[in-house]
Amino acid sequence: MEKTASFLFAGTSFNKKKYADEITRFKEKKETENEVDYLSSFERVNPGSEEVTVSKKKRKRKQAASEAVEGFNVFKSSKKALVISEENKTDEGEDNLSKEKKKINLKLEADSILRKQYNIHVSGNNVASPLKSFGDLSSVYGCESYLLHNFAELGFKEPTPIQRQAIPVLLSGRECFACAPTGSGKTLAFVSPMLMKLKHASTEGVRAVILCPTRELAAQTTRECKKLAEGNKFYIKLLTKKLIRSTDLTKLRCDILISTPLRLSSAIKKRKLDLSRVEYLVLDESDKLFELGLIKQIDSVVKACSNPSIIRSLFSATLPDSVEELARTIMHDAVRVIIGRKNTASESVNQKLVFAGTEEGKLLALRQSFQERENVVNDFRAGKTWVLIATDVIARGMDFKGVNCVINYDFPDSAAAYIHRIGRSGRAGRTGEAITFYTEDDVPFLRNIANVMAASGCEVPSWIMALRKLRWKKHRPKRESILTIPDVAEE
């Protein structure tokens, strides 16, 4: 396993003279336009200063990344690239060579068009072609019919953009960093290639591991895996306390094991769970998993998955540069897949900011937002909508189909927290709404949310955009216990 930090973009030298026309075309769409970097820029603010600084290293890497856009470097540095050897310099050889070259160019062009159509941005060498349809899975990759049947049963007609690109990348045996909006079908994007590659049920040991930051998400992912694997006898297991107590983990036979980092790392340590045969490791909501509290456990899982040909992948709707840098130290020749603009909120969520003034004002504003919204009340009465009062524990990954509005009662702690919270609505192509209450205490941090809103096309008052960007600080509201039933005296 390599330990350098830069192999993702290694070998991306580029003949600028030769591809001058293409460079001009691609320059119109610089990498910086594709990535909204507020997540990383917050982390790069010098402590004690309010100015955002962009390091030289970052600029250099961005430059390298922008040169690794769809196709050109692929052609240039591909192992399959055409090398005119002495033997090939015969007429016949050159003829074959130019035919082959033409074929490759046509394929690259078709890939490029498809990626543009679905807002897919890739970096890396020899990136597999995006899927034109789910049908490509059987015609190109020999997918068994049960999986396509399951897609149809679940009502999935077309692959979503992340599925179009991440599935072929993983099927071609490459490691992958993937960043795509909330609710855009990332689960299927990492589960399907696993099912296709694992083919038949395990006879011994654990073959694939999916790590999720919360127990609720791990349970949901297990359900999704089982739905997709229906018709094939895979052993898909959620690592629960019960499983740990009732099973000899040294003999666990499992195709896909889903767990939270703490549970898995303790099973490795205390119950001698062997992960040396694991062929696939997915870190879902990877930026959360790479946060300080979990990093030790992730490290022990990554170490335990010692199979040298393991394929690791990272999926999230938010992927700060710091996480990519860290992940790059463990990943090999990874492909980076970004859908739309990196670290942006889902465009199908209509986001609003509501000034509530004070803590008490928030409760009033909450009540008002329901009194004003007759339809919502009617829908609620009819059981069409429901209210879920939640903390950040279910802010990530949870897929509740009926949720059409998220209210951020307390201001989120980070842009990532905001993006994931509001992403509980507006999923799988449906529209949603997000309302964020803010008080006087929150005003210094408003600009951070406003940036996310503006980047996903929502209107933001110009005075908010004129505020200074500030490093995000945790500032928990201080309040008495609250009642959702109005006081009689208030009426």
Ligand SMILES: Nc1ncnc2c1ncn2[C@@H]1O[C@H](COP(=O)(O)OP(=O)(O)OP(=O)(O)O)[C@@H](O)[C@H]1O
């Ligand atoms: N190809 C598809 N066509 C239609 N719906 C799909 C497709 N793939 C997945 N879905 C549905 O989209 C919804 C969201 O998928 P999923 O939970 O995987 O999103 P996600 O990208 O992981 O979101 P988050 O970042 O919030 O975790 C699910 O209800 C899933 O069943």
